[in-house]
Amino acid sequence: MPQGVDAATFRKALDELARIVGNDWVFVDELPLSAYRDAYSPLADGEMLPSAAVAPANMEQIQEALKVFNAYKLPIWTFGNGRNFAYGGPAPRQSGYVMFDLKRMNRILEVNEKYGYALVEPGVSYFQLYRHLRQIGSKLWIDPAAPGWGGVMGNALEHGAGYTPYGDHFVMQCGMEVVLADGQVVRTGQGAIEGSQHWQSTKHAAGPHFDGMFTQSNFGVVTKMGIWLMPEPPGYKPFMITYEREEDLAAIFDAVKPLKVNQVIPNAAVAVDLLWEVSAKTTRRHYFDGKGPIPDSIRKKIASDHGLGMWNFYAALYGPPPIIENNWKLVEEAMMSIPGAKLHLNRDNDPAWDYRVRLMRGEPNMTEFSIMNWIGGGGHINFSPISAPDGKEALSQYNLIKQRCHDFGFDYIGEFLVGWRDMHHILMIMYDRADEAMRKSAYDLFGKLVDEAADAGFGEYRTHLAFMDQIAKTYKHNDGALWDLHHRLKDALDPNGILSPGKQGIWPQAMRNQA
Amino acid sequence: MAWDVSRRTVMSGGAVGAVVAGLGIGRRAFAKRPLKTIVIEEAEVPESRLFAETFVNSGRAARVIRIDRTLNGLLHELAIGEGVLVGLTSDPVAMIAEQVLLADGARPLLQWAHHYRKMRWEHRTDGAPALLARASTGWPTVLANHMQDALGGNRRSAELRCQSGHCGLDGKSPGMLVSWAFEVGVQQS
Numbered sequence: 097m098p099q100g101v102d103a104a105t106f107r108k109a110l111d112e113l114a115r116i117v118g119n120d121w122v123f124v125d126e127l128p129l130s131a132y133r134d135a136y137s138p139l140a141d142g143e144m145l146p147s148a149a150v151a152p153a154n155m156e157q158i159q160e161a162l163k164v165f166n167a168y169k170l171p172i173w174t175f176g177n178g179r180n181f182a183y184g185g186p187a188p189r190q191s192g193y194v195m196f197d198l199k200r201m202n203r204i205l206e207v208n209e210k211y212g213y214a215l216v217e218p219g220v221s222y223f224q225l226y227r228h229l230r231q232i233g234s235k236l237w238i239d240p241a242a243p244g245w246g247g248v249m250g251n252a253l254e255h256g257a258g259y260t261p262y263g264d265h266f267v268m269q270c271g272m273e274v275v276l277a278d279g280q281v282v283r284t285g286q287g288a289i290e291g292s293q294h295w296q297s298t299k300h301a302a303g304p305h306f307d308g309m310f311t312q313s314n315f316g317v318v319t320k321m322g323i324w325l326m327p328e329p330p331g332y333k334p335f336m337i338t339y340e341r342e343e344d345l346a347a348i349f350d351a352v353k354p355l356k357v358n359q360v361i362p363n364a365a366v367a368v369d370l371l372w373e374v375s376a377k378t379t380r381r382h383y384f385d386g387k388g389p390i391p392d393s394i395r396k397k398i399a400s401d402h403g404l405g406m407w408n409f410y411a412a413l414y415g416p417p418p419i420i421e422n423n424w425k426l427v428e429e430a431m432m433s434i435p436g437a438k439l440h441l442n443r444d445n446d447p448a449w450d451y452r453v454r455l456m457r458g459e460p461n462m463t464e465f466s467i468m469n470w471i472g473g474g475g476h477i478n479f480s481p482i483s484a485p486d487g488k489e490a491l492s493q494y495n496l497i498k499q500r501c502h503d504f505g506f507d508y509i510g511e512f513l514v515g516w517r518d519m520h521h522i523l524m525i526m527y528d529r530a531d532e533a534m535r536k537s538a539y540d541l542f543g544k545l546v547d548e549a550a551d552a553g554f555g556e557y558r559t560h561l562a563f564m565d566q567i568a569k570t571y572k573h574n575d576g577a578l579w580d581l582h583h584r585l586k587d588a589l590d591p592n593g594i595l596s597p598g599k600q601g602i603w604p605q606a607m608r609n610q611a
Numbered sequence: 612m613a614w615d616v617s618r619r620t621v622m623s624g625g626a627v628g629a630v631v632a633g634l635g636i637g638r639r640a641f642a643k644r645p646l647k648t649i650v651i652e653e654a655e656v657p658e659s660r661l662f663a664e665t666f667v668n669s670g671r672a673a674r675v676i677r678i679d680r681t682l683n684g685l686l687h688e689l690a691i692g693e694g695v696l697v698g699l700t701s702d703p704v705a706m707i708a709e710q711v712l713l714a715d716g717a718r719p720l721l722q723w724a725h726h727y728r729k730m731r732w733e734h735r736t737d738g739a740p741a742l743l744a745r746a747s748t749g750w751p752t753v754l755a756n757h758m759q760d761a762l763g764g765n766r767r768s769a770e771l772r773c774q775s776g777h778c779g780l781d782g783k784s785p786g787m788l789v790s791w792a793f794e795v796g797v798q799q800s
Contacts (some may be wrong), residue, residue, distance in 0.1 A: 199714075454681075
């Protein structure tokens with residue numbers, strides 16, 4: 097049951113919601129609600145479970161449903177596809193929330209071949225958009241997240257990333273339609289001009305930009321979003337370079353930084369550590385059945401057996417062949433100057449190479465889930481600090497995090513993803529869900545990393561539900577002024593506090609003290 | 612889209628038997644009238660291939676859906692209409708299938724775990740026969756036969772753990788597998 101709501105009132109509210117969306121789209125039984133749990137939760141079983149789910153079909157039903165939620169002060173948890181695993185999946189921030197499931201709203205409203213964009217609803221997945229583009233003979237690419245079942249809108253709203261040159265999904269977002277908590281519909285940017293044909297062509301308009309306010313937040317329900325799509329380039333050259341030593345990480349980033357800033361390498365390049373890379377091909381138990389981190393001697397054997405480095409750098413060049421040829425000289429000169437570097441332009445029968453090459457050319461796939469076999473038991477949470485792409489900083493962050501992983505008995509399994517001027521470090525803490533002690537250790541390790549990273553000046557760009565409050569508190573400048581601003585906006589826009597309370601540590605007034 | 616499938620209303624509440632995440636879910640035998648059985652084979656996993664082969668050889672599999680290492684087939688090929696989907700797969704494949712099938716209104720019938728550690732397979736099933744403990748590398752065959760019995764209603768409901776004798780692990784095996792079954796497309800009463 098939602099907090100503070102009695103059973104009779106709740107039933108009455110659900111009856112009203114059923115009249116809006118139809119009986120078939122209100123769920124209260126355990127079986128359908130089990131689809132809304134976090135399959136990989138780092139918490140004990142029985143936490144973060146919904147009380148009911150409501151699935152509207154269109155914006156008008158959203159508006160009507162919001163009236164009911166406001167009238168009964170029911171907390172809701174809004175999501176599109178709900179595939180945000182490692183960060184909580186579709187699960188609500190607290191038990192008792194009503195899931196506001198927007199999967200039925202899955203129309204691709206427009207594909208504009210001339211200007212290279214699509215306008216989508218919340219339930220559109222990467223696979224759906226990809227297949228649609230192929231069906232209509234489009235020459236536009238998508239930029240999928242690593243598992244392609246995710247939502248185009250949801251991933252952009254969560255500041256997710258992909259691997260083509262359009263890999264920063266929020267940067268590639270253009271124009272939103274948002275239903276506010278009181279039911280008012282707002283279009284951002286040029287969408288506010290009646291009859292505008294440029295809503296998805298430019299982010300700019302008179303007045304402030306509000307799009308960012310509706311990402312990683314709980315200020316409104318986004319019902320439409322534009323996303324820029326990359327025209328298929330005339331040439332594509334993916335490559336991987338392996339590096340023998342862990343400390344090569346510093347040299348890798350010092351070499352790649354000018355190539356990224358100057359757009360010689362246009363896509364989201366990534367340096368993948370040995371264990372992440374090999375986990376798509378084998379499992380830990382084939383090499384080491386003991387407790388604690390894998391010994392260095394075995395890591396070296398793994399690298400040798402699979403032709404991998406301690407770091408494995410993936411990127412690609414795009415464009416007309418003469419430009420690729422020219423830029424390749426710059427890449428080769430910089431990236432191959434590190435002693436021990438080995439270049440790979442193709443790798444037969446290598447699932448990791450295969451799925452990365454697909455991702456860098458915008459083909460969605462699900463292969464990355466195979467890496468969960470490394471430990472088995474599927475549990476994982478991603479710790480994701482962000483910084484500048486600096487070699488010294490990358491190595492220092494790596495050493496700090498690796499040491500903490502080892503202290504808690506975990507292997508370091510991670511990758512560094514480089515944008516234009518930013519570096520996303522993604523540590524995947526893997527554990528067996530059935531091993532309670534291991535799950536608890538993963539949770540404790542994560543909490544410690546949040547504080548230690550913040551002390552060193554690193555903040556997370558995205559996080560699991562269970563750590564949103566802790567991470568919000570690390571943004572301490574001027575006595576937490578940024579989250580004070582979030583809370584002032586929350587109270588003004590959603591005075592009843594119904595929209596996703598606690599999302600990213602943003603709580604409505606009535607629930608703020610408990611957080 | 613799979614989500615166009617209309618899902619049963621649950622406003623009346625309590626129509627479905629107890630369902631929990633983990634072992635021993637959906638303790639009812641599956642529908643009274645015979646349903647076609649479709650086997651999901653994870654092509655990269657040797658135990659999964661042997662399990663599927665046993666179903667085929669027994670004449671109980673109407674079809675085998677092979678999932679390659681992209682795992683994309685899990686999103687595009689599980690819409691079978693009406694029937695029972697079964698598989699012995701890696702844990703991630705079982706998780707993806709569960710997410711997709713639950714969203715389509717499927718009903719979980721069973722979920723068992725098979726874990727290789729310290730040179731043995733450990734099986735957690737409902738009422739496993741002694742044969743499963745005695746089997747080493749051939750255990751997926753025993754499991755397939757046991758699952759056929761279980762889906763036919765011929766099983767005990769007690770959770771049972773057993774271990775195999777010492778045996779090796781195939782180089783392609785993930786070493787942690789899940790066997791599962793879902794009833795799909797049958798209107799719940």
